[in-house]
Amino acid sequence: xxxxxxxxxxxxxxxxxxxxxxxxxxxxxxxxxxxxxxxxxxxxxxxxxxxxxxxxxxxxxxxxxxxxxxxxxxxxxxxxxxxxxxxxxxxxxxxxxxxxxxxxxxxxxxxxxxxxxxxxxxxxxxxxxxxxxxxxxxxxxxxxxxxxxxxxxxxxxxxxxxxxxxxxxxxxxxxxxxxxxxxxxxxxxxxxxxxxxxxxxxxxxxxxxxxxxxxxxxxxxxxxxxxxxxxxxxxxxxxxxxxxxxxxxxxxxxxxxxxxxxxxxxxxxxxxxxxxxxxxxxxxxxxxxxxxxxxxxxxxxxxxxxxxxxxxxxxxxxxxxxxxxxxxxxxxxxxxxxxxxxxxxxxxxxxxxxxxxxxxxxxx
Numbered sequence: 001x002x003x004x005x006x007x008x009x010x011x012x013x014x015x016x017x018x019x020x021x022x023x024x025x026x027x028x029x030x031x032x033x034x035x036x037x038x039x040x041x042x043x044x045x046x047x048x049x050x051x052x053x054x055x056x057x058x059x060x061x062x063x064x065x066x067x068x069x070x071x072x073x074x075x076x077x078x079x080x081x082x083x084x085x086x087x088x089x090x091x092x093x094x095x096x097x098x099x100x101x102x103x104x105x106x107x108x109x110x111x112x113x114x115x116x117x118x119x120x121x122x123x124x125x126x127x128x129x130x131x132x133x134x135x136x137x138x139x140x141x142x143x144x145x146x147x148x149x150x151x152x153x154x155x156x157x158x159x160x161x162x163x164x165x166x167x168x169x170x171x172x173x174x175x176x177x178x179x180x181x182x183x184x185x186x187x188x189x190x191x192x193x194x195x196x197x198x199x200x201x202x203x204x205x206x207x208x209x210x211x212x213x214x215x216x217x218x219x220x221x222x223x224x225x226x227x228x229x230x231x232x233x234x235x236x237x238x239x240x241x242x243x244x245x246x247x248x249x250x251x252x253x254x255x256x257x258x259x260x261x262x263x264x265x266x267x268x269x270x271x272x273x274x275x276x277x278x279x280x281x282x283x284x285x286x287x288x289x290x291x292x293x294x295x296x297x298x299x300x301x302x303x304x305x306x307x308x309x310x311x312x313x314x315x316x317x318x319x320x321x322x323x324x325x326x327x328x329x330x331x332x333x334x335x336x337x338x339x340x341x342x343x344x345x346x347x348x349x350x351x352x353x354x355x356x357x358x359x360x361x362x363x364x
Contacts, residue, residue, distance in 0.1 A: 006100045008089070008121055009043040030092040033058045034074050036084045043086070043099045050088035050099060055080075057115075069120060076115035083108045087117075162264035221253055274304055280364050282289055285320070289356040290328065290344045297333060297343050300359060305338040310363035313340050318355040330357050338362070 010018070039052025055076075062072030074087075086101030100106075109115045119142070152297045216225040216232050224234045239252035241261025259266070269276040275283045284302055291298045302310070315330040333341035340361065 006106070006119070008098040008100050008119070009045060009095050010098045011047055012045045013048060013095050014089075014091070015045070015111075017091065017095060018098075031060065031062065031072070031089050031097060033090045034060055034294075035088040036082070037088075037101070038083050039084045039101075040085055040103045041101045043101045047088075047099055048096055050096060051101075052086075053088065055082065056090070065120075072119050072121070073349060074115070074117040074119070076109065079111045081109060081111045108194065132178060221251060223251075257316040280307075281362065282364060283360070283362045285358075285360040287356055287358050290330075292344065295345050299343065300340045302338055302340070302341055302361065306363040307337075308364045309337050310335040310340060310361050312363070313361040315342075316358045318357055322356040328357070330359075335361075335363075 017027050018029060021029050034057045035050040035053040036057065037050050037052040038054065041047075057074055057076050059075040059077070060072055061075070062070055066072045083105045084107055085103070085105055086099065087106070088099045089097045090292060091097050107115075107117070117174045166238040189361050214228050216228060216234070218225045218234050221236045222234045223237070224232060226232050239249060239254045239258045241258055241263075243249045243252055244254055244258050244262035244264060264278075265281075266278045267275055268278055273284060273286045277283075284304065284306075286303065288300055313332060317327045317330065319327060327346075329345045331343045331345060333343050335341075340359075343364075
């Protein structure tokens with residue numbers, strides 16, 4: 001928070017130590033802390049203690065910013081709530097250097113707020129370099145000729161009127177010069193454009209004529225073209241289903257629609273023992289055992305179920321032992337999407353041990 005300018009009263013003890021420091025006495029004038037009070041008192045030079053002091057703040061920062069001026073900032077980050085009617089500046093040895101007080105609250109601090117008080121002290125003497133402070137890492141002094149700090153910039157009207165308590169920004173000082181420079185640049189650019197517009201137009205026309213004289217030709221499957229002095233369209237003719245079936249044309253592109261119209265089949269899924277075609281036909285194949293040792297019914301479970309149904313199957317008995325005892329005959333009982341119901345029949349008393357049978361099934 002900020003407060004209006006307050007007139008500090010230097011105590012007799014503080015003035016004595018300050019005066020002695022001017023004549024090179026070995027006196028430490030470090031302002032190390034600030035006391036605050038809620039008491040209503042008279043800020044007299046005879047005070048040696050701050051009446052009603054309830055808190056001592058050591059987070060202060062300051063420096064000399066002019067021949068006879070000192071700028072300092074007081075900071076309190078603690079989560080405390082209090083009201084302040086008076087302040088006192090204490091030297092490092094505990095001497096009360098200066099005080100200020102008033103009947104009404106000077107400021108109030110809440111527990112969630114950080115207190116920041118900026119104080120500028122003007123001394124009647126010129127040498128204030130003997131005053132020191134504990135920390136300067138959060139100092140924000142007013143700007144002077146010797147010190148960088150905070151300034152309020154003057155408006156153009158204030159700069160023209162010569163208001164002394166404002167700082168003139170370079171943009172205000174240079175406003176007229178910038179306006180004149182902008183006018184000069186505009187005039188120069190306008191002249192350059194006018195002088196070169198004819199040459200620029202001629203160059204553009206020549207470039208356009210050169211492009212128009214060129215010709216685009218179709219090649220391969222692409223047909224069309226012509227001079228570039230107007231829009232040209234290149235086309236590629238699509239083959240029909242009849243074109244695909246005849247296989248004679250060399251100047252048309254085959255599209256998926258043409259493949260469909262020509263009823264061209266292609267594989268959409270293929271893996272070991274399984275193939276699906278583009279018309280929805282599915283084929284499966286493999287080698288199986290009878291799953292039994294005597295004649296009777298058994299099931300052949302397909303590795304992958306048909307999407308809708310199995311519509312056919314054939315089998316071939318394997319005779320890897322080349323026996324002449326008669327081979328087993330595998331007969332169809334019923335077909336289902338996930339299996340085939342089969343029946344094994346042997347011309348002899350038992351199923352042959354020839355290595356099972358090879359099968360192939362199809363469906364959708």
